[in-house]
Amino acid sequence: MNEIDRRKFLTHTAGGMAAMALIPNLNAFGGFSSEDPLRVGVIGVGRQGREIMGELSKIAGVNVVAVCDVDERRLNSGLRRASGATGYATVSELLSSGTINAVAIATPTHTHREVALECIKAGVHVYLECPIAHTKADCIAISEATRSSAGVIAAGLHGRSNPVYKLARGFFRSDSVRDLISMRAQNNRKTSWVTPSNDPVRKAALNWKLDPERSNGLAGEWGTQQFDVFHWYTGKYPSRVVGNGGNRFYEDGRKVHDTIACSLMFEDGATLGYDATLANSYGGKQEIFFGSNAAIKLGWSHGWLFKEADAPTQGWEVYANRQQFHNDEGITLIAGATKLAEQGKLKEGIGLPNPAVYYALEDWVASIATGESPACSIAEAARATVVGIAANQAIVSGKSVDIDLTGL
Amino acid sequence: MHSPLTQTPCVHQSLKDNQYSEDSYATLAFDAMGCRFEILVDVTRSPYEQGDCMAVCEDLRELVFDWHARLSFFERGSISSQINRSKTDTALVLDEDMFSLISMCEDLRIKTSGSFNIAAGSLMQAHGFRNDSIDDLSGLDLNNAFDLDRQHRTIHRIDNRIALDFGAIAKGYVLDEMKSELETNGISNAFIHGGTSSALGMGLGQHNKYWRVDIGDDLFVEMKEMSIGVSENHGRTISTNGIEHGHVMNPRSLRPVNNTISRVVCVHPSAAFADAFSTACCVSPQLIEKLSNESCSLILFENDKEPTIYDPLGVVRKYSEDSYE
Numbered sequence: 001m002n003e004i005d006r007r008k009f010l011t012h013t014a015g016g017m018a019a020m021a022l023i024p025n026l027n028a029f030g031g032f033s034s035e036d037p038l039r040v041g042v043i044g045v046g047r048q049g050r051e052i053m054g055e056l057s058k059i060a061g062v063n064v065v066a067v068c069d070v071d072e073r074r075l076n077s078g079l080r081r082a083s084g085a086t087g088y089a090t091v092s093e094l095l096s097s098g099t100i101n102a103v104a105i106a107t108p109t110h111t112h113r114e115v116a117l118e119c120i121k122a123g124v125h126v127y128l129e130c131p132i133a134h135t136k137a138d139c140i141a142i143s144e145a146t147r148s149s150a151g152v153i154a155a156g157l158h159g160r161s162n163p164v165y166k167l168a169r170g171f172f173r174s175d176s177v178r179d180l181i182s183m184r185a186q187n188n189r190k191t192s193w194v195t196p197s198n199d200p201v202r203k204a205a206l207n208w209k210l211d212p213e214r215s216n217g218l219a220g221e222w223g224t225q226q227f228d229v230f231h232w233y234t235g236k237y238p239s240r241v242v243g244n245g246g247n248r249f250y251e252d253g254r255k256v257h258d259t260i261a262c263s264l265m266f267e268d269g270a271t272l273g274y275d276a277t278l279a280n281s282y283g284g285k286q287e288i289f290f291g292s293n294a295a296i297k298l299g300w301s302h303g304w305l306f307k308e309a310d311a312p313t314q315g316w317e318v319y320a321n322r323q324q325f326h327n328d329e330g331i332t333l334i335a336g337a338t339k340l341a342e343q344g345k346l347k348e349g350i351g352l353p354n355p356a357v358y359y360a361l362e363d364w365v366a367s368i369a370t371g372e373s374p375a376c377s378i379a380e381a382a383r384a385t386v387v388g389i390a391a392n393q394a395i396v397s398g399k400s401v402d403i404d405l406t407g408l
Numbered sequence: 409m410h411s412p413l414t415q416t417p418c419v420h421q422s423l424k425d426n427q428y429s430e431d432s433y434a435t436l437a438f439d440a441m442g443c444r445f446e447i448l449v450d451v452t453r454s455p456y457e458q459g460d461c462m463a464v465c466e467d468l469r470e471l472v473f474d475w476h477a478r479l480s481f482f483e484r485g486s487i488s489s490q491i492n493r494s495k496t497d498t499a500l501v502l503d504e505d506m507f508s509l510i511s512m513c514e515d516l517r518i519k520t521s522g523s524f525n526i527a528a529g530s531l532m533q534a535h536g537f538r539n540d541s542i543d544d545l546s547g548l549d550l551n552n553a554f555d556l557d558r559q560h561r562t563i564h565r566i567d568n569r570i571a572l573d574f575g576a577i578a579k580g581y582v583l584d585e586m587k588s589e590l591e592t593n594g595i596s597n598a599f600i601h602g603g604t605s606s607a608l609g610m611g612l613g614q615h616n617k618y619w620r621v622d623i624g625d626d627l628f629v630e631m632k633e634m635s636i637g638v639s640e641n642h643g644r645t646i647s648t649n650g651i652e653h654g655h656v657m658n659p660r661s662l663r664p665v666n667n668t669i670s671r672v673v674c675v676h677p678s679a680a681f682a683d684a685f686s687t688a689c690c691v692s693p694q695l696i697e698k699l700s701n702e703s704c705s706l707i708l709f710e711n712d713k714e715p716t717i718y719d720p721l722g723v724v725r726k727y728s729e730d731s732y733e
């Protein structure tokens with residue numbers, strides 16, 4: 001960022017923070033109402049799909065009127081979470097019902113292409129969870145279909161619409177960290193990834209994440225969301241990745257690694273170190289930018305700025321909330337901080353009131369209402385997805401893999 | 409070998425009875441709803457291998473996290489908070505699960521003559537147990553706190569001072585949901601608890617015996633497909649005008665409970681009912697006879713007195729030499 005941009009940002013930081021409402025202003029974008037709602041069908045109502053349904057129900061003017069899943073049990077549990085919705089076993093039935101004008105897709109990654117193309121062709125608005133596809137060819141197919149779509153097509157890379165991440169990006173882009181030294185991210189969660197079922201056919205269908213033919217492993221399924229944060233902040237994509245992985249904990253014969261580590265290298269010499277495991281939950285899901293003046297640590301609902309002792313002090317820091325982490329003191333990044341500080345409610349702003357997916361959905365609905373571009377386009381999501389696919393290839397093969405984003 | 413369950417003065421799984429081996433049980437512990445949940449599934453009598461049983465436990469954990477996010481009084485994004493923020497002239501549409509829960513709470517309010525009431529959240533605020541306080545309770549009628557429209561599945565608050573708080577039933581309700589999920593998965597022998605004050609036993613424990621829960625004073629409950637709810641009138645207290653009050657509120661008097669009951673244990677097939685009835689009897693001990701007709705056993709503990717036991721289910725036992733055999 002040049003000096004003018006930087007000064008402009010700092011001048012406007014307080015105002016910018018005040019303008020970012022922490023409590024969602026559900027009618028901020030207008031357009032939909034209970035009389036004329038956006039009628040959404042949710043396709044794929046496993047855990048992620050049900051969470052999407054729950055978050056959509058918080059947005060004024062949005063009605064989940066249909067749910068769709070090939071698995072009867074999941075379909076029934078989805079219906080219990082959508083008042084008055086109709087259930088469909090296939091996407092074709094849903095689309096031909098004429099009851100919806102938008103869909104949120106949360107099916108297994110390897111099925112996204114088929115489902116997304118059918119929905120885009122039908123002309124409905126589409127929210128597609130990320131990673132958007134299982135292969136680069138599928139990413140290209142979805143991207144190309146999007147170009148001629150009648151509806152608003154948004155991808156669910158949640159960082160791009162997250163109020164804390166947007167605020168932190170402002171700090172990053174205004175040189176708060178100064179020279180970017182390195183980047184690191186992790187996703188640790190103790191969970192087996194197994195979905196139990198007595199029926200072998202159902203079990204095979206539900207456990208696609210553990211099938212290397214249908215899964216891009218931890219790097220693809222989890223990493224994609226996090227890699228995109230670095231792409232979005234730096235405006236750059238890695239060109240090469242090396243990695244390794246193994247089954248360090250689960251002894252059930254699985255062929256998809258339960259623990260991975262990889263390094264994604266950028267042309268300017270910067271490196272993003274990423275590791276993830278299903279065997280330990282310490283530290284959870286986080287991303288860190290290390291700079292010569294400060295580090296920014298992001299944890300999806302929270303964010304902090306850790307300043308070096310010799311970094312210059314900025315005026316707004318007087319009002320900042322601080323948290324101690326062992327020997328380090330972090331300045332809490334609070335969306336709407338100035339306004340909250342004026343009201344003496346700064347601490348109430350710590351942490352987001354809704355999960356990250358809420359803001360992605362809210363942004364999509366706002367885009368449909370206003371005609372503005374969504375925070376995350378399919379093209380951006382396709383590139384992040386291909387980075388995740390390449391990282392998985394490097395981890396599985398143990399070899400260096402070039403990241404090829406041509407055609408995206 | 410040790411029990412995964414935490415001992416408390418209130419209720420705990422008998423260590424000696426419920427010893428288990430790691431090979432034959434799948435166990436999972438996690439924090440949610442302000443307490444520690446623990447799940448113990450008998451692998452040997454389930455249709456699954458150990459790994460799949462663990463996966464079932466993980467699904468249950470997600471279920472609890474999901475309900476925590478929906479019901480939490482403190483999380484601004486929860487449905488409970490949405491209701492509590494809603495305008496009194498606005499009806500909120502609820503999903504089937506949430507509407508069923510609130511309808512059940514209404515039925516329980518009526519069964520307990522208003523001694524159990526989810527609208528008592530307002531009282532926690534009024535009496536200083538919450539950050540945001542209410543100064544004036546005059547004219548507040550918690551028995552007419554909200555309207556439920558069963559046809560349209562909507563709720564609207566009658567008075568903007570009304571705050572729903574599911575704290576007295578959330579753990580029990582989610583245990584019932586977990587039981588249902590276990591049954592769907594074909595698992596019929598398991599023990600689950602939330603913070604040890606709500607527990608549910610399915611089938612048999614080790615040595616082909618029913619699960620046993622120690623309830624103090626040398627008593628234990630034999631959990632024959634039963635749940636247990638415990639309500640205590642101590643724990644969190646607050647002092648107003650020099651008088652110390654417990655955290656249990658009387659929705660009928662709009663005041664903190666003021667009686668000699670220290671603890672009520674309710675045993676009922678439903679964990680949600682057990683939670684609600686134990687709270688109701690803690691508020692109004694005279695309900696014990698009425699509620700013992702509701703397919704439940706009730707045990708009242710009073711300071712310096714022998715416990716009062718109403719046990720139509722025949723599940724309350726006193727420890728003796730042969731209890732462990």
